[in-house]
Amino acid sequence: MIRRKTTFLTATALAFAGMLFGASPAHAEVTETVGTVVAIYPDPGNHFVFSLSKPGRCGNVHFHIDRSQSNAKEVIALVLMTYATKEQMGVSVKDCAKDDRGNILDGRNIISHGWVRR
16 A cells, blocks of 8 residues: 555655756647738648748648638638638647658648637
8 A cells, every 4th residue: 555655655756846947748739820821822732821920839831721620611711810800810820840750841720720700
């Protein structure tokens, strides 16, 4: 019984220390970027690509959403609407585009969703 408590306390202490000292979480950090849509690129592949007036966390103004993502149609409609009305939109960047080895490509931002606020 004492051994189980010690193991649990050790695991809890290690997890807490990891949170305090910046150990990377199990999921990627999601960041937000807000800007005006300045260009739209209907990519022939499986991504819809657009550019915002401000760069995302990956260092580029290009943002991608995978068309197979469940909310892709809604995000694409949002991009088209904000482009037509010149309103600002926000996006949540979930990752940076990577090659087969996991190296970050030219700073393209992969998004999970978008929004408009007044």
